[in-house]
Amino acid sequence: MGHESSVPLFWRLIKPRYQLIGTKCKTCGNLFYPPKYLCPVCRKEGKLEEIKLKKSGKILTFSIVRSAPSGFEKETPYPVAIIELDDGPKLTSQIVDYKPEDLKIGRKVEACFRRIYTDGKEGIINYGLKFRPV
Amino acid sequence: MKVAVIGIGTTEFGENWDKNLRQLAIEAGTKAIIDAGIRGRDLDAIYLGNMSAGRFVGQEHVAALVSGELGLSIPALRIEGACASGGLALRQGIFSILSGQHDIVLVGGAEKMTDLMTDGVTSSLMGAADQEWEAYYGVTFPSLYAMIARRHMFEFGTTREQMAKVAVKNHHNGFLNPIAQFKKEITIEDVLKSPMVADPLTLFDCSPITDGAATLILCKEEWAKKYTDDPIYIIGSGQASDTLALHDRKSLTTLDATVKAAKEAYKQSGITTKGVDVVEVHDCFTIAEIVATEDLGFCKKGEGGKLLDEGLTEIGGKIPVNTSGGLKAVGHPVGASGIKQAVEIVLQLRGKADKRQVKDAEIGLTHNVGGSGGTAVVHIFSR
Amino acid sequence: MIGIVGYGGYIPRFRIKVEEIAAVWGSNANSIKKGLDVEEKSVPSIDEDTATISVEAALNALKMAGIDPKEIGAIYIGSESHPYAVKPTSTIVGEAIGCSTEYTSADTEFACKAGTAGIQMVMGLIQGDYIKFGLAIGADTAQSKPGDALEYTAAAGGAAFIIGKNGIIAEIEGTYSCSSDTPDFWRRDTIEYPSHGGRFTGIPAYFKHTVSATQGMMNKLGFKPNDFDFVVFHMPNGKFPKRAAKMLGFDFKKLEPGFVVQKIGNTYSGSSLLGLAAILDIAKPGQRILITSYGSGAGSDSFSIKVTDLIEEKRKNANKVQDYIDNREYVTYAHYTRLRRGI
Numbered sequence: 001m002g003h004e005s006s007v008p009l010f011w012r013l014i015k016p017r018y019q020l021i022g023t024k025c026k027t028c029g030n031l032f033y034p035p036k037y038l039c040p041v042c043r044k045e046g047k048l049e050e051i052k053l054k055k056s057g058k059i060l061t062f063s064i065v066r067s068a069p070s071g072f073e074k075e076t077p078y079p080v081a082i083i084e085l086d087d088g089p090k091l092t093s094q095i096v097d098y099k100p101e102d103l104k105i106g107r108k109v110e111a112c113f114r115r116i117y118t119d120g121k122e123g124i125i126n127y128g129l130k131f132r133p134v
Numbered sequence: 135m136k137v138a139v140i141g142i143g144t145t146e147f148g149e150n151w152d153k154n155l156r157q158l159a160i161e162a163g164t165k166a167i168i169d170a171g172i173r174g175r176d177l178d179a180i181y182l183g184n185m186s187a188g189r190f191v192g193q194e195h196v197a198a199l200v201s202g203e204l205g206l207s208i209p210a211l212r213i214e215g216a217c218a219s220g221g222l223a224l225r226q227g228i229f230s231i232l233s234g235q236h237d238i239v240l241v242g243g244a245e246k247m248t249d250l251m252t253d254g255v256t257s258s259l260m261g262a263a264d265q266e267w268e269a270y271y272g273v274t275f276p277s278l279y280a281m282i283a284r285r286h287m288f289e290f291g292t293t294r295e296q297m298a299k300v301a302v303k304n305h306h307n308g309f310l311n312p313i314a315q316f317k318k319e320i321t322i323e324d325v326l327k328s329p330m331v332a333d334p335l336t337l338f339d340c341s342p343i344t345d346g347a348a349t350l351i352l353c354k355e356e357w358a359k360k361y362t363d364d365p366i367y368i369i370g371s372g373q374a375s376d377t378l379a380l381h382d383r384k385s386l387t388t389l390d391a392t393v394k395a396a397k398e399a400y401k402q403s404g405i406t407t408k409g410v411d412v413v414e415v416h417d418c419f420t421i422a423e424i425v426a427t428e429d430l431g432f433c434k435k436g437e438g439g440k441l442l443d444e445g446l447t448e449i450g451g452k453i454p455v456n457t458s459g460g461l462k463a464v465g466h467p468v469g470a471s472g473i474k475q476a477v478e479i480v481l482q483l484r485g486k487a488d489k490r491q492v493k494d495a496e497i498g499l500t501h502n503v504g505g506s507g508g509t510a511v512v513h514i515f516s517r
Numbered sequence: 518m519i520g521i522v523g524y525g526g527y528i529p530r531f532r533i534k535v536e537e538i539a540a541v542w543g544s545n546a547n548s549i550k551k552g553l554d555v556e557e558k559s560v561p562s563i564d565e566d567t568a569t570i571s572v573e574a575a576l577n578a579l580k581m582a583g584i585d586p587k588e589i590g591a592i593y594i595g596s597e598s599h600p601y602a603v604k605p606t607s608t609i610v611g612e613a614i615g616c617s618t619e620y621t622s623a624d625t626e627f628a629c630k631a632g633t634a635g636i637q638m639v640m641g642l643i644q645g646d647y648i649k650f651g652l653a654i655g656a657d658t659a660q661s662k663p664g665d666a667l668e669y670t671a672a673a674g675g676a677a678f679i680i681g682k683n684g685i686i687a688e689i690e691g692t693y694s695c696s697s698d699t700p701d702f703w704r705r706d707t708i709e710y711p712s713h714g715g716r717f718t719g720i721p722a723y724f725k726h727t728v729s730a731t732q733g734m735m736n737k738l739g740f741k742p743n744d745f746d747f748v749v750f751h752m753p754n755g756k757f758p759k760r761a762a763k764m765l766g767f768d769f770k771k772l773e774p775g776f777v778v779q780k781i782g783n784t785y786s787g788s789s790l791l792g793l794a795a796i797l798d799i800a801k802p803g804q805r806i807l808i809t810s811y812g813s814g815a816g817s818d819s820f821s822i823k824v825t826d827l828i829e830e831k832r833k834n835a836n837k838v839q840d841y842i843d844n845r846e847y848v849t850y851a852h853y854t855r856l857r858r859g860i
Contacts, residue, residue: 013266018613034267034379052615061288061386063280064333065272069257072272074855075563080273082281082381090381092264093271096562097530105288113572113613114564116271125600127568127609128270 005119010126017128020111022089024051033089055111057085057131062095062103071117079103083131094130102133110134135402137228138358138365139515141170141351142477147465148315150345155191155246159200162347162470163242170351171361177351178236180210181227183219183243184469189258191246200242216262217418219243220472221502221511224350225371228513231354238357243474244347245467255343259468262505264379276340276419277332278380278506283421284334285386290436292424294334298325299442300420301338301463304456307449308463310489313474315344315465325420339420344465348473350480366480370403370514372396378508387436391510392429392501399499399512400431407431410514411495412482413453414475416503417460426501427455430512449490457482457490472502472511479515519643520685521678521822522584522650523831525577526794527570528674528781528841531560533853535669541850542664549669554755558672558782560848561658563856565673567596568606570656570787572613574677577835578652579614581686582679586615589679590648592622593638595631595655595786596675597704597711599624610654620648628702629751630812631655632676632786637692637818639680650681655810657785660857662710670754672782674841676790686828687797687806690821693734695726702813713813722815723753727761730817731809738821742766745821746804749792751811752778761809774799780842793822795838802826 015021022033026047030039033053039046062081065072072078079095081103095103096114109131117126143165145158153161159182167174180201187193197210213223220243227241247255260269263278286292302322308314325338358365374394377383384390400406407430415430417423424438432453433441441447447455458464458478461471479498481487487495498515534557539546550556561570571594579586592607599606607622621642625631632655639651656675661667680689701722704711714722727750735741742748748767750758755778762772775792784791789810796806802824809819848856 009266014612017270019615034264061281061285063277063284063335064330065274065277066329066333067256067274067276067331068253069260069269069272069274070253071257073253075272078272080271080277080281082386092268092273092379092381096564105284113569114562115566115569116564124604125566125568126270127613130271130564 005123007124010124018113020053020055020129021050022053023048031088033085033091053085053087053089057083057109059105059107059109060084060090061105081131083109095132096130097132108134135228135232135369135371136355137231137368138353138355139350139368139480140353140358140361140365141166141172142349142480143169144313144348144474144477145346146313147344147346147467149248151248153345155187155193155196155244156199156203158246158345158347159242159244160203162244162349163200163204163240166240166349166351172238172351174204174206176238177206177208177240179208179230179239181223181239181241182210182212183223183472184212184245185214185216185219186258186261186468187246189261191249215509216504217416217468218472218502218504218509218511219469221500221513222373222472222509224472224476224513225373225511227352228368228371231352238351238353240349241352241473242347242349243470243472245469246345247343247467248345252343268379274332276335279419279421280332280335281380282386282425286421286425289387292439294326295322296439296442297339297420297424298322300417300423301325303442303448304417304460304462307457307490308459311459311464314459314463315342316463335419341418341461341466344467346465346467346470346474348470348477350473350476364484366483367516368513369516370399370405372398372402373511374398375509376507378505380506383507387425389425389429389503389507389510391507392426392503395510395512396430399514403514405497405514410453410497410499412457412479412492412498413455413501414458414478415455415501417456417462418466420462422503423455423460430499430501449492454492457487457492472500475500475502476513483515483517518685518688519640519680519682520688522681522684522686523578523582523679524677524794524797525574525581525835526674526676526791526838526841527573527577528559529561529565529570530844530846531562531848531856532557532845533560533848533850537850538669553669554759554779555670555782556779558670559674559784560853560856561673566600566658567598567656567675568600568609570658570673570675571606571610571654571677574654574656574675575610575614575652578677578679581831581835582684583831583834584650584679587617589616589650589652590620591639591642591651592616592620593625593635593653595625595627595635596657597626597628597631597785598658598660627816628812628814629785629788630810630816630818632790633810633818636678636680637694640689640692643680643682650679653678653680655786655790657787659783659785660710667713670783672784674781674784674791675787676794678790684827686825686831688823688825690823691734691738692818692820693730693737694816694818695730695733696816699815701815718813722813723757723811724761724764726815726817727751727809727811728764730819731765731807734807734809734819734821740821744805745771745807747771747774747796747800747806749775749789749796749806749808751789752792753783755779777838777842791838797824797828798832798837798839800824800828802828
């Protein structure tokens, strides 16, 4: 099995992946993205609700993938980064629309909607958010 | 705690085209049984570390496969914790003896990786990361550790040369190790000039794709001298978890799981870092060894690179690290590495490490990590 | 009154020059540039497609309109390059921009006028009070056969329009269309690249429909060319819209602000709509715009649009078409091939 080619697996995460919707714990106030289903701080005392996060952030660290996993061969080399959103949570994604000098720790970025993966000629297309320098 | 290791065995590590998973497991298992001087029938249970036989060769239920091939109907359990599977299997084997449930157990690790093409292996290994929030975006393990490296360079000034020195040292040690996948010395320049895999990590910064198996026979302390004049004892064990995804960690340059697991092992054994004579750490990538030496307490956070500049972690140095050649040069058949590390420490403490021997080694430590740090397991061995 | 409440465009940032393509085929770049009146065209990134372009344009339109996407009651996306033959682009976009599940949607196809057809469909729903706001998008990542003349102009881009009765920044005074079975440009199912009738695409196709629809529009509302401050036609190249303007009696000055084709090529379903967006970016309250799209196969939709006082404040909130035109990076033919054939 290469990339996520299951339809329900993909469909289930469309909302958080497309709109940057995470969760907020009403008990401790922490924000989580990717969304958490149980507050890891409060556990059973936690009360989670959905929250839409701002699309802006900055690069904490990055690399450039040159040896691709199955399904991404046509896209190498592509940069991946851990991004700290302005709202706080950290996530992992690709960097797009960049110049070499944009790849640096601290660079401000914003989320944009892009194709992530195409399951061959017949399978579904997976979309999601990548990040571009502002 | 005190559990005895009375037998060890490994296959050669490398691209074993002629051997399938069961053959590798049985070969290492048989060698260990012979080394221990026991009969197969004497075993009470099998604990097998294997990360991904399902994705690599389509095989699940691997512990039953191995016990069946050994002709035994004893309890057999497969333990999975990504690249820490071996170390975790060892810990479970130890517990089974300490609990009194079993007296002699076989603890093994095996992985058959080379039947897939590289992109398939890269994808399968990402099962050790967050499938939905890391792998989904095309991230690979080299790029995860590369991101750790970049952050480490940014926060502490660690250099590419220091990272390259890890590979050079481990290749030198591998050159001295008959089971190593790579038995060739390399230079810093070789590392820096090799093809980039995930910036800034080059091909020689990364451990290879390997087939291999390694086995230990453990028995309860009271029986050790019955089987061997030279038992080696496990006197401490520690394990900890952390978030699966790298982006959820508190720090991008410390593996908290290593810190916690090591603390538990040190406390249980009564050993401190000063008392450790030889160490096998999880160098899946060169940066991982640097971070490990810091997180295990052998130097301050951020100074792991200096250990290499000063040659302190070479075989003749103050704190020899990865005398086997590490994952880097011996190879990294994922589920087997944790056991192979233990085999090397046992050899060192027995005084049987040949050209890699650390003089007067009495206390050894193994450090095995799963994924980018979601699991870490540490064991301390003593003569 | 019914009109545009917010609009937005998007053009991918890669460009390839006519010279770059001509060199590969041993053609004379200068005569091609002269003949087509195009300098370069936009090229989508390997991870961009009609859905992603539509999302960018729609997000701009939402920023400008200042409405909650959950109030959108209809989404129509027109394109010749929908990512799926069966599975709507409109729901992918609806999900990505935060719509509720209470909307109607469909994908449309009518060559390069699929987007303007969508605007008319939304207008009907608004006029009938079936919905409060509707989103119509024209976007494409056009494909062309290597070595064919269309390779110099088949580009990528799109524009989105939110239509409604509240907060109108440009009133749609009226619309007029004409359609006929004229097979000037087509693509059979499962075939990768379109085919066309060469010179047949001119007088009997583009000009006949563009001119009749525009004339019909002006007659219907009792307008003459002088009543309009701006005019925009579908831009398959630089020559056709200039000639249509001349045939209809419009000065090139009125065409110029929306004349985006020279720098980005033909964005197909996005073409006339991006031209309209470019004009709206600079138009003053009270000014009147005429837009006539053209879709092969064939037909044209014409609209008369009058800018209101609300436009100057609202359009500050979104990116301008000129910003996207200016934000560019040139690629070689080799890189272009990788980007276009990659998916």
